[in-house]
Amino acid sequence: MAESSHSFATLTLAYDGPLALITLNRPEKRNAISYELIDDVLRALAEVEKSEAQILLLTGSGKAFCSGMDLDNLRSITGRTPEENRADSATMARLFRTLYEFPKVTIAAVNGPAIAGGCGLATLCDFTLASTDAKFGYTEVRIGFVPAIVSTFLLRQVGEKQARDLLLTGRIISAEEAFRMGLATEVVAAEKLQERAREMAAGLLQNSPASLISTKRLLNGYSSAELDRQIEAAVDENARIRSTEDFREGVTSFLEKRTPQWKGR
Numbered sequence: 001m002a003e004s005s006h007s008f009a010t011l012t013l014a015y016d017g018p019l020a021l022i023t024l025n026r027p028e029k030r031n032a033i034s035y036e037l038i039d040d041v042l043r044a045l046a047e048v049e050k051s052e053a054q055i056l057l058l059t060g061s062g063k064a065f066c067s068g069m070d071l072d073n074l075r076s077i078t079g080r081t082p083e084e085n086r087a088d089s090a091t092m093a094r095l096f097r098t099l100y101e102f103p104k105v106t107i108a109a110v111n112g113p114a115i116a117g118g119c120g121l122a123t124l125c126d127f128t129l130a131s132t133d134a135k136f137g138y139t140e141v142r143i144g145f146v147p148a149i150v151s152t153f154l155l156r157q158v159g160e161k162q163a164r165d166l167l168l169t170g171r172i173i174s175a176e177e178a179f180r181m182g183l184a185t186e187v188v189a190a191e192k193l194q195e196r197a198r199e200m201a202a203g204l205l206q207n208s209p210a211s212l213i214s215t216k217r218l219l220n221g222y223s224s225a226e227l228d229r230q231i232e233a234a235v236d237e238n239a240r241i242r243s244t245e246d247f248r249e250g251v252t253s254f255l256e257k258r259t260p261q262w263k264g265r
Contacts, residue, residue, distance in 0.1 A: 008025075008040040008043070008044060009036055009040060010024065010025060010026050010034065010036050010037040010040045011023060011024050011025050011037070011040050011041065011044060012025050012061075013044045013047065013048070015051065015053055018052070018053055018054040018055060018201075018205055019053060019054075019055050019056075019057060019198070019201055020048040020051060020053035020055070020056045020057070021056075021057045021059070022041070022044050022045075022048070022056065022057070022058050022059075023059050023060065023061050024037070024041075024058075024059070024060040024061065024065070024066055024121075025061045026061075027060075027061045027062025027063070027064075028062075029067075029070060030062070030063070030064035030066075030067035030112075030113070031060045031061065031062070031064050031065065031066045031067060031118070032066070032067050032068060032069060032070035032071070032073075032118075033066060033068060033069050033070055033073070033117045033118065034070040034072065034073055035073060037070075038091055038092065038095050041095060041099075041121075042094070042095060042098060045098055045099065045102060048104065049102070049103060049104065053104065054104060054105070054204075054205060054209050054212070055104060055105045055106075055107065055201045055204055055205065056102065056104055056105070056106045056107070056125075057106075057107050057108075057109060057197050057198075057201065058099075058106065058107070058108045058109070058121065058122075058125060059108070059109040059110075059111055059193075059194070059197070060110075060111050060112060062112070063111075063112045063133075064111075064112040064113045064114075064118075065108075065110045065111050065112050065113060065114040065118055065121075065122055065134065066113075066114055066115070066117070066118025066121055066122070067113055067115050067118055068115040068116030068117050068118050068119075068139065069116060069117060071255065074251055074254070074255065075251075075255060077242065077251065078242075078247070078248050078251055078252070080242070082239060082242075082243060085238075085239040085242045085243070086235065086236075086239040088239075089148070089149065089234075089235040089238035089239050090235050092117065092149055092238075093149045093231045093234065093235055095121075096120050096121075096124055096149055096150065096153065097227065097231065099121065099124045099125065100124040100153060100220075101220045101224070102216075103213055103216055103217065104212075104213070104216075105126050105127075105204055105212055105216070106125040106126045106127070107125055107126065107127045107128075107129065107197050107200055107201060108121070108122045108123070108125035108127070108128045108129065109129050109131075109193050109194060109196075109197040110122045110128060110129065110130045110131060110134040110136075110175075110184070110193075111131050111133065111134065111190070111193055112131065112133050112134060112135070113134065113135040113136075113172075114134060114135070114136050115135070115136075115137050115138075115139055115172070116137070116138060116139050116140055116145075116147070117150075119136050119137060119138055119150070120149075120150045120153070122134075122136065123136070123153075123154075123157065123178075123183045123184075124153055126216075127185045127186075127200060128178075128183065128184045128185050128186075129184070129185060129186050129188050129193060129196055129197055129200065130175035130178055130179065130184040130186070130187050130188070131175065131187075131188055131189070131190045131193045132175055132187060132188070132189055132190055133175075133190045134174075134175040134178070134184070134187075135172050135173065135174060135175070136172070136173050136175070136178045136183060136184070137166070137170065137171060137172035137173060138150060138154070138166050138167050138170060139170045139172065140167075140170065141167070141168065141169075141170045142170040142250070142254075143250035143251055143253075143254045143260070144241070144244070144246040144247040144248070144249060144250020144251065144260070144262075145241060145247065145250065146237055146238060146241045147167050148234035148235070148237040148238040148241075149231065149234045149235065149238060151163065151167060151234065152226075152227060152230040152231060152234060154166065154167065156223065157182060157183060158181045158182050158183060159182075162181050162182075166181075175187045244265060245263045245265050246260075246262055246263055246264065246265065249261060249262065249263065250262075
């Protein structure tokens with residue numbers, strides 16, 4: 001497998017014929033989302049889009065797929081200005097939307113926990129293969145966040161009742177439950193995950209590349225105007241919650257590993 005021409009600090013990008021493979025590569029941090037990782041994923045996606053590759057595989061190194069926001073990022077958030085908070089939210093929205101509307105077919109091979117923003121990365125691919133070791137969850141409400149940006153995508157994927165369940169409880173679900181909800185396409189034994197992802201890619205490669213791109217363009221077109229409107233509202237809400245006392249308490253208590261004392265404001 002040939003390595004990419006570009007080097008990235010938080011992931012690897014490799015090509016194998018018509019396949020591009022992005023591997024989140026911060027195993028010591030459970031592939032947590034840092035500002036640098038967001039930038040690297042956006043740059044890697046832009047490179048794959050321009051490349052000859054027809055299918056993108058996304059996975060994580062080590063025991064996790066992506067464990068949500070990096071703790072160092074989390075520490076710095078409470079001191080950011082409203083403008084910085086808004087810019088952060090808009091960047092996260094761009095990351096999710098770029099993956100969701102990626103013109104080439106995408107397969108996530110979810111090798112372990114995919115939590116909060118990591119759950120977004122895992123489930124916004126066209127196909128989500130979940131290892132039996134995978135776990136999924138949007139835990140934002142537990143620490144005073146709002147899972148704003150992902151909510152618009154989640155409603156489309158699993159419907160309102162299940163979206164409300166996941167987003168309001170913040171609970172973590174198994175690969176099997178994610179499959180039953182429609183968040184995962186298939187559950188695969190851990191040792192067979194990469195093999196199954198390549199098998200799925202091989203099946204897709206038998207289809208017309210032009211048809212795949214046209215079909216994705218059509219599907220993306222259906223939701224684009226609504227997504228514009230909903231993401232704008234989500235970015236506002238995401239930025240707003242960060243100025244609340246509950247948000248500061250949620251983040252601080254999480255970092256201090258204690259039970260939060262909510263004020264409700």
